[in-house]
Amino acid sequence: GAVVSQHPSRVICKSGTSVKIECRSLDFQATTMFWYRQFPKQSLMLMATSNEGSKATYEQGVEKDKFLINHASLTLSTLTVTSAHPEDSSFYICSARDGHSNTEAFFGQGTRLTVV
Amino acid sequence: AQSVTQLDSQVPVFEEAPVELRCNYSSSVSVYLFWYVQYPNQGLQLLLKYLSGSTLVKGINGFEAEFNKSQTSFHLRKPSVHISDTAEYFCAVSGAGGGNKLTFGTGTQLKVEL
Numbered sequence: 001g002a003v004v005s006q007h008p009s010r011v012i013c014k015s016g017t018s019v020k021i022e023c024r025s026l027d028f029q030a031t032t033m034f035w036y037r038q039f040p041k042q043s044l045m046l047m048a049t050s051n052e053g054s055k056a057t058y059e060q061g062v063e064k065d066k067f068l069i070n071h072a073s074l075t076l077s078t079l080t081v082t083s084a085h086p087e088d089s090s091f092y093i094c095s096a097r098d099g100h101s102n103t104e105a106f107f108g109q110g111t112r113l114t115v116v
Numbered sequence: 117a118q119s120v121t122q123l124d125s126q127v128p129v130f131e132e133a134p135v136e137l138r139c140n141y142s143s144s145v146s147v148y149l150f151w152y153v154q155y156p157n158q159g160l161q162l163l164l165k166y167l168s169g170s171t172l173v174k175g176i177n178g179f180e181a182e183f184n185k186s187q188t189s190f191h192l193r194k195p196s197v198h199i200s201d202t203a204e205y206f207c208a209v210s211g212a213g214g215g216n217k218l219t220f221g222t223g224t225q226l227k228v229e230l
Contacts, residue, residue, distance in 0.1 A: 004159075006159065009157075034217065034218075041223075041225075042222065042223070043206065043220045043221060043222045043223050044160075044206070044220045046217060046218075049217060091157070093159050093160070095159075095160075095218075103148060103165075103167055104150075104162065104165060105218060106162075107152075107159040107160040107161070108159050109158055109159045110157065110158060110159045112157060
């Protein structure tokens with residue numbers, strides 16, 4: 001099946017710094033990528049949807065200046081958490097949709113962000 | 117818009133026993149339905165999906181689910197569970213036709229005990 005690679009799997013950063021998370025589709029072209037945030041023992045909350053070459057669409061309540069999303073190519077999307085604070089600590093997961101099949105989204109392994 | 121309800125937050129079961137994880141959805145349009153499994157500190161893996169056709173869908177690891185339109189349900193079943201099935205299971209729905217975002221349920225923690 002299609003593979004989505006997400007890096008890093010874990011990151012610890014100091015409060016006030018920025019962290020970049022990468023999401024790559026390894027064997028397919030991802031016309032659409034999604035970024036989720038998951039709190040402990042809770043479901044996935046969609047943060048934003050990004051289409052290659054265009055600006056991301058953010059869900060209500062998600063600060064677009066805080067969570068910068070770039071989808072510059074058909075195989076790479078990045079999420080940058082700017083000026084991170086302890087409350088940004090969470091599990092972030094990306095998923096990518098194959099432009100051809102368009103019915104299934106494939107998920108990355110997730111990134112555990114801890115802001116100290 | 118769609119919504120998903122997973123009524124059971126935790127389901128304990130003994131190894132080799134059958135299990136059913138419940139999922140109900142609501143939508144004003146036709147839907148696609150999915151079940152995903154998540155192991156600790158990992159992303160989601162697709163177990164199975166319903167797009168159209170036969171209402172009984174078979175997936176990986178011996179799981180199956182049945183789409184019931186009249187009851188707006190998509191319950192997940194396995195006739196005999198293993199310790200390795202211990203994980204979080206998420207039901208998800210999207211509008212049919214492709215290109216639509218997924219809406220997830222709150223998840224069910226399946227705990228298989230010896």
